Amino acid sequence: MSAANKSSQKVTPVSTGNPRLRAERELRHIADVVLRIAKARGVPGTEVHVEEVIDALTRFANNIIHQNVAEHGVTVSIRTILDGRTARVTTNRLEEDALRAAVEDCLSLAASQPKDPSLLPLPGKQRYRQVNRFTAATAALSADDRARAVKRACDLAEKNGQVAAGIFSCGQSQTVLCNSRGLFASYRQTQAEFSATMQHASAASWAKANAGDVRAIDPISLAKTASDKAARAKDPIELEPGRYTVILEPAAVLDLIGFLFYDFSATAVDDRRSCLSERVGKALVGKNVTITDDVFHPEQLGAAYDGEGMPRQRVTLVDQGVIKNLVYSRRSAKKARTKPTGHGFALPNEFGEAPMNLIVAGGKSTVEEMIASTDRGLLVTRLWYIREVDPYEKIMTGMTRDGLFLVEKGKLGRAVRNFRFNQSVLEMLRNVQMLGPSHRASAEESFEMVVPAMKVTQFHMSEVTKF
Amino acid sequence: MWDYCGHSLDIAKLRGATYADVRVMHHRQRDLTTKNGEVGTLGQMESIGLGIRVVVRGAWGFASTDQMTREGVAACAAQAVAIAKASALAKKENVQLAPEGSYIDSWQGPCRKDPFEIPLETQLALLLAADEAMRRINGVTLTEADMQFRKIDSWFASSSGSKIHQRRITSGCGIAATCFKSDAIQKRSYPNSFGGQHILGGYELIERMELVKNAPRIAEEAVALHSAASCPQKTGTLILGGSQLGLQIHESVGHPIELDRVLGQEANFAGTSFLTLDKLNHLRYGSSIVNVVADARIEHGAGLGTFAYDDEGVPAQSIDIIKDGEFRGYLSSRETAHLIGLQRSGGTVRTEGWNRLPMIRMTNVSLLPGTWKFDELIADTEDGILVETNRSWSIDDRRYQFQFSTEIGWEVKNGKKGRMLKNPSYSGITTEFWNSCDAICDAEHWVLWGTPNCGKGQPMQTMGTGHGASPARFRNIKIGTAFANE
Numbered sequence: 001m002s003a004a005n006k007s008s009q010k011v012t013p014v015s016t017g018n019p020r021l022r023a024e025r026e027l028r029h030i031a032d033v034v035l036r037i038a039k040a041r042g043v044p045g046t047e048v049h050v051e052e053v054i055d056a057l058t059r060f061a062n063n064i065i066h067q068n069v070a071e072h073g074v075t076v077s078i079r080t081i082l083d084g085r086t087a088r089v090t091t092n093r094l095e096e097d098a099l100r101a102a103v104e105d106c107l108s109l110a111a112s113q114p115k116d117p118s119l120l121p122l123p124g125k126q127r128y129r130q131v132n133r134f135t136a137a138t139a140a141l142s143a144d145d146r147a148r149a150v151k152r153a154c155d156l157a158e159k160n161g162q163v164a165a166g167i168f169s170c171g172q173s174q175t176v177l178c179n180s181r182g183l184f185a186s187y188r189q190t191q192a193e194f195s196a197t198m199q200h201a202s203a204a205s206w207a208k209a210n211a212g213d214v215r216a217i218d219p220i221s222l223a224k225t226a227s228d229k230a231a232r233a234k235d236p237i238e239l240e241p242g243r244y245t246v247i248l249e250p251a252a253v254l255d256l257i258g259f260l261f262y263d264f265s266a267t268a269v270d271d272r273r274s275c276l277s278e279r280v281g282k283a284l285v286g287k288n289v290t291i292t293d294d295v296f297h298p299e300q301l302g303a304a305y306d307g308e309g310m311p312r313q314r315v316t317l318v319d320q321g322v323i324k325n326l327v328y329s330r331r332s333a334k335k336a337r338t339k340p341t342g343h344g345f346a347l348p349n350e351f352g353e354a355p356m357n358l359i360v361a362g363g364k365s366t367v368e369e370m371i372a373s374t375d376r377g378l379l380v381t382r383l384w385y386i387r388e389v390d391p392y393e394k395i396m397t398g399m400t401r402d403g404l405f406l407v408e409k410g411k412l413g414r415a416v417r418n419f420r421f422n423q424s425v426l427e428m429l430r431n432v433q434m435l436g437p438s439h440r441a442s443a444e445e446s447f448e449m450v451v452p453a454m455k456v457t458q459f460h461m462s463e464v465t466k467f
Numbered sequence: 468m469w470d471y472c473g474h475s476l477d478i479a480k481l482r483g484a485t486y487a488d489v490r491v492m493h494h495r496q497r498d499l500t501t502k503n504g505e506v507g508t509l510g511q512m513e514s515i516g517l518g519i520r521v522v523v524r525g526a527w528g529f530a531s532t533d534q535m536t537r538e539g540v541a542a543c544a545a546q547a548v549a550i551a552k553a554s555a556l557a558k559k560e561n562v563q564l565a566p567e568g569s570y571i572d573s574w575q576g577p578c579r580k581d582p583f584e585i586p587l588e589t590q591l592a593l594l595l596a597a598d599e600a601m602r603r604i605n606g607v608t609l610t611e612a613d614m615q616f617r618k619i620d621s622w623f624a625s626s627s628g629s630k631i632h633q634r635r636i637t638s639g640c641g642i643a644a645t646c647f648k649s650d651a652i653q654k655r656s657y658p659n660s661f662g663g664q665h666i667l668g669g670y671e672l673i674e675r676m677e678l679v680k681n682a683p684r685i686a687e688e689a690v691a692l693h694s695a696a697s698c699p700q701k702t703g704t705l706i707l708g709g710s711q712l713g714l715q716i717h718e719s720v721g722h723p724i725e726l727d728r729v730l731g732q733e734a735n736f737a738g739t740s741f742l743t744l745d746k747l748n749h750l751r752y753g754s755s756i757v758n759v760v761a762d763a764r765i766e767h768g769a770g771l772g773t774f775a776y777d778d779e780g781v782p783a784q785s786i787d788i789i790k791d792g793e794f795r796g797y798l799s800s801r802e803t804a805h806l807i808g809l810q811r812s813g814g815t816v817r818t819e820g821w822n823r824l825p826m827i828r829m830t831n832v833s834l835l836p837g838t839w840k841f842d843e844l845i846a847d848t849e850d851g852i853l854v855e856t857n858r859s860w861s862i863d864d865r866r867y868q869f870q871f872s873t874e875i876g877w878e879v880k881n882g883k884k885g886r887m888l889k890n891p892s893y894s895g896i897t898t899e900f901w902n903s904c905d906a907i908c909d910a911e912h913w914v915l916w917g918t919p920n921c922g923k924g925q926p927m928q929t930m931g932t933g934h935g936a937s938p939a940r941f942r943n944i945k946i947g948t949a950f951a952n953e
Contacts (some may be wrong), residue, residue: 019546023649039764044860048571052833055505055926057926058553058554059735059925059926060557060916061730061731061733061734062730062731062732063557063559064557064558064559065526065527065554065556065557065558066527066732067527067529067555067822067824067826068526068527068528068529068550068554068730069529069530069531069823069926070529070530070531070546070547070550070821071518071530071531071532071823072531072532072533072543073514073516073532073533073822074533086509087509087510088509088510088511089511089512089513089938090511090512090513090514091512091514091912092513092514092515092516092533093512093513093515105511106511109509109510109511109586110509110593112509112586112587112588113506113509113587113588113591114506114595116506116593118503134619141555142553143528143549143550143554144553144556145597146553147553147554147556147557147558150557151556151557154557163731163734164734165733165734165735166735166829167729167925169737169925169926195735196735197734197735199731199734204734206735213610267475270500270505270608271608271609271645272608272645272647272652273609273645273647273652277647288555299742345609348506348508348509348510348613349500349505349507350500350501350507350508384738384863384864385861385862385863385864386861386862387859387860388859389858389859389872389892389949389950390651390652390890390949390950391652391654392647392650392651392652393650394890395868395949395950397859397861397872397949398861399862399868400866400883401582401738401863401864401925402864418863419758420861420863420868420870420894422870422948422949422950422951444736460947462948462951463863463868463870463894463945463948464868465863465867465868465896466865466896467863467865467866467867
């Protein structure tokens with residue numbers, strides 16, 4: 001007889017409502033157990049991250065919900081430092097014996113390697129500027145709520161003779177970070193996302209939004225935007241490849257600039273794998289381009305501390321076209337004889353650090369004004385499958401997708417068959433003619449940023465595809 | 468584990484599920500990297516949990532939990548049922564599943580040397596030795612080496628009576644040397660880029676790869692690339708090395724044949740496919756020497772797409788994808804099989820872990836060997852370019868137009884491999900490319916390459932896939948497009 005047949009046939013009274021995050025003190029208790037075990041074992045330095053994640057995602061296609069999922073988990077990640085050696089062990093087994101075993105495994109890993117003379121001791125207590133990024137309305141969003149919103153998007157598609165696909169997701173997470181030198185940091189946030197692709201015969205278009213507060217997202221408005229553009233995207237004409245003036249909507253800007261973020265890592269520059277090697281301090285892009293990293297920006301999400309618990313600083317990366325600053329972990333800062341900026345990844349790692357909360361300064365031009373000022377060009381909704389062709393000139397290749405339109409004599413014209421591009425991002429940022437206002441944008445190739453739409457000249461469309 | 472599986476299935480059925488399947492998965496992973504002679508990443512991860520998929524009122528729901536108690540898995544099953552009821556708010560037809568037998572089985576993939584039993588000191592010493600061998604070459608500015616091991620136990624049970632335990636151990640390793648000089652960065656990797664070679668198996672792979680022996684060669688090539696001629700821009704003959712051809716198969720055959728993509732289920736993210744249903748058995752995909760299979764059976768080799776049962780409990784199969792150049796088959800699931808007239812799923816549904824919904828994924832999508840010896844292929848080529856080791860890859864969202872660049876290339880002139888070329892790239896349209904294939908090397912040159920980083924789905928799932936390939940020749944290919952400026 002199977003175990004299944006031995007099971008109780010009674011319906012266990014369980015809640016079917018949204019799971020809730022544990023109280024922060026429960027996560028802190030888990031961390032304290034690990035610190036106590038490590039201390040009893042005589043470990044000189046111990047760091048513990050405890051993270052809880054609750055996510056749910058409703059996925060639709062062909063005007064129905066075809067996937068609908070939820071997950072809930074807690075992970076404990078332990079780093080020990082032992083005589084100039086460090087290692088990390090991560091587990092989701094929370095019982096004390098399992099945590100003790102994880103500490104032992106971590107010590108064993110650490111002891112197996114050569115001593116690292118440049119390994120830093122753990123940081124002590126830090127002070128953090130608080131950010132509040134948890135909204136009860138987002139945490140309370142139910143599967144039924146998501147299904148009803150999706151149904152409205154699907155109904156709109158059907159009414160317009162289209163086929164809808166997309167997602168509506170919501171999540172809540174919290175983390176605590178402690179170490180044996182008394183550092184304690186904690187953070188929790190909610191996040192919601194809606195995206196819709198509307199297919200109109202063989203054409204398609206897309207819209208997406210992501211926010212910490214679900215009330216900032218209007219699913220039906222996004223669906224309508226995608227639907228209107230999809231209707232306009234039918235019967236595309238084929239244009240010759242070449243250099244075009246392009247009006248990049250924020251999602252397209254984000255996906256290209258996102259590939260620069262590792263280049264601002266001091267470790268990457270030190271490794272000479274960054275496109276900024278031997279270029280810091282130089283005017284590399286246009287004077288109208290300023291990029292900062294700012295976790296405190298009201299449209300950003302994320303904790304105000306890094307993987308070691310160092311407070312994140314606001315850093316100006318590009319100031320009016322000049323590569324002004326890099327970001328530093330404690331280790332890379334010490335090597336460069338400067339201060340850490342709070343951008344380090346959890347140790348040990350070989351990558352160092354990176355800015356994760358990019359803000360590209362905007363301008364005042366609307367997309368409509370960019371169109372009106374363009375004699376001949378292309379409006380680009382979204383990019384796809386972007387990959388690096390040349391790491392130093394930062395030439396990226398990829399495709400346009402879900403809505404490419406001809407702009408002629410100041411007016412939006414016919415849809416155009418999608419192009420492949422091979423374009424240096426650095427060159428692109430030297431050719432920015434107009435900037436829109438900056439807002440939080442979301443795409444699929446990079447993380448969310450606060451970016452403007454851009455009008456860029458001489459963008460290199462190298463080949464054309466069949467649709 | 469079976470008790471958790473059984474209890475969650477019972478709860479799902481009692482709450483109205485007409486079908487349910489559950490996976491308890493225990494995932495262990497070890498990652499080691501070195502950089503410039505120092506340890507980079509050194510970590511282990513363990514994760515255990517349960518995911519349950521249910522059909523209620525004809526619609527799907529899925530929930531997962533790491534609360535491995537009877538109460539925890541019961542709550543998870545109840546949540547999956549509630550989610551399925553919400554899905555039913557926006558459905559048109561009931562989910563239909565192709566019939567499948569029930570199986571009680573236990574299977575373990577091949578593994579001669581459990582990598583988790585090999586001392587870490589041994590593993591790190593090997594990486595550091597390879598790293599040092601690369602750093603000895605003048606001009607190298609960055610050296611990297613890595614190993615990755617995974618051990619995944621899964622317990623699958625379904626409301627139709629299957630109970631299947633599988634253990635899969637995978638191993639991977641690679642090294643890379645980078646040279647920054649004046650205004651360019653050149654990089655060489657071995658045995659493949661982006662993490663090296665990965666297989667279903669144990670530490671025997673690492674020993675077989677001879678990382679230290681190959682380290683000086685790739686470091687020298689990284690430096691030499693700076694002095695090499697640039698790859699010309701032209702239309703001509705292209706010979707792809709095996710690992711690059713493996714990725715070409717992955718992008719231009721493996722993804723377009725995913726039936727969920729064809730049916731529009733991935734339209735919002737990964738995209739759709741040019742392989743619409745009318746093309747099945749009616750499209751000349753490639754030249755007559757092109758034969759591609761999707762084969763998850765161990766007989767095909769120990770690849771990242773090898774298993775005994777997929778994550779719907781369907782036994783591993785070999786499916787003809789391209790037969791003598793004709794398009795013959797898709798990757799299917801129990802839910803999609805009937806839509807192409809199949810009586811049974813092709814057994815290609817896989818999940819990244821306990822907290823992810825199983826979905827159609829590549830297994831081992833492989834180009835079967837041809838008849839050529841590599842030396843004969845070169846000798847038979849009057850004017851061509853040989854390229855190896857992927858550097859970048861990109862293809863449109865319907866899988867027509869692609870562009871790849873590789874780390875290195877060589878001229879082939881009058882039947883001889885000639886001077887080194889830097890920055891090689893090529894592009895094309897999928898079916899035109901495969902129809903231009905006129906020579907494929909034989910089984911002696913065939914390697915089942917592992918792609919450990921295939922992303923698909925929302926939330927994103929990363930899956931390992933296998934791609935058997937031997938070097939092959941293609942005619943009239945656009946070469947050098949990535950660096951063409953106008």
